[in-house]
Amino acid sequence: MNLRTFVYALQFLTRIPAPALSKFDPDDLSRSAVWFPVIGLIVGALVALGVWAGGHVSPWVGALAGLILWVGVTGALHLDGLGDVADGLGASHRDPERFLEVLRDPHVGAFGVIAMTLQIAAKLVLLAEVPSSNGWALAALLLIPAWARWGTQVWSLAVPPLAKGSGERFSWQIRKPVVAAQGLILATVSAWAAPALLTALIVVPLVAIYWKARLGGITGDCLGASVEITETLLLFFFVVAIALAA
Template structure:
């Protein structure tokens, strides 16, 4: 892990300014993975700032500003993966070969559109249910960090389904670094947002899903998994708040 790989992670995962690489080296994608959780926290900080700014007028405006910033800063990278995966799963009929065939189609079908719309609605509604306060802002910072930490876990424990970014991503992931980062995120969650410890259940279950459903994973699957993880973690925060309030 160095500043060069941090710049690559920032460039790959966000629209934020980052040093441009003169020549793409596929191994750089894997080397930069150690920074993914950190970049996720940066994304979360931007989302939290938007939520905080808009919340002064109304919770719904805070939710809308946060969601728009969330989509903007990531460039819709993972949402695009979700749409592609939804189309492929809808047409695959449990055939990995058919799944890959549909996944390579650049067009977005009805399954993809429905999945994207439902995801954005779910995030908007869940964000609007959050209360103001520094615990909420901390949770918003940690949610994208957990989801991008998950990409390393899925890549380590689910074999690649085909060559591509998903396969290259797993080349040089450092297991001890993944464990340490997971421990840090868990400690921060215990202190700031205990509901986010649900990530320790959600992320392994997603890995099991891909192993059972397709016996492998692709780059689009990683993106879709990030979106699903973020949404489920937001749900966990909202449910926990309701339980505590009751």
């Protein structure tokens, strides 16, 4: 862990201004993975800030502000992956080669547009259900992006790469003990602040099982799509827990 890998993680996962790196080392992507949950916390903090600030007007304004920050700070990186994967799955019919062929197409198809639209709508509706005046609820929003980005390391270790690219390079230097320690920390904090988010320990492995069964491998776009789906599922479970506790 060093400042260079943190800066690379910040540049890769967000649009937050960061110092320029003098040169690119392909190993930097994998080395930076250790910082991904931390970057998730930063993303979550901005989402929580938007929900809290906009919530002074109305829950929907808060949800919209939080969503805009969520998409804006990430540059829609994972949302784009979701759209590409939706197009690929819609056209491939379980054929990995056809799936990869569709992913290489820069155009967005009907499946991709529908998937991204539903994803944005889902997050907007769910964020509107998070009480903006509840400090604990807002704090829990920090953990959701952190869990999802922790998941990228688990998926890369558990599922072989489907093709060369960022998804394949990402797994080069990920260390299992570090991933396990990060998961333990996130689980401990979640058990104290938002127990519903412990469902991440079920969701993340299920995502890995899905990619193994569906394609037999994973790509960078698959990782991005998995981040989006994991975030929405965790947000859903959190909102359900709030409703049940009311």
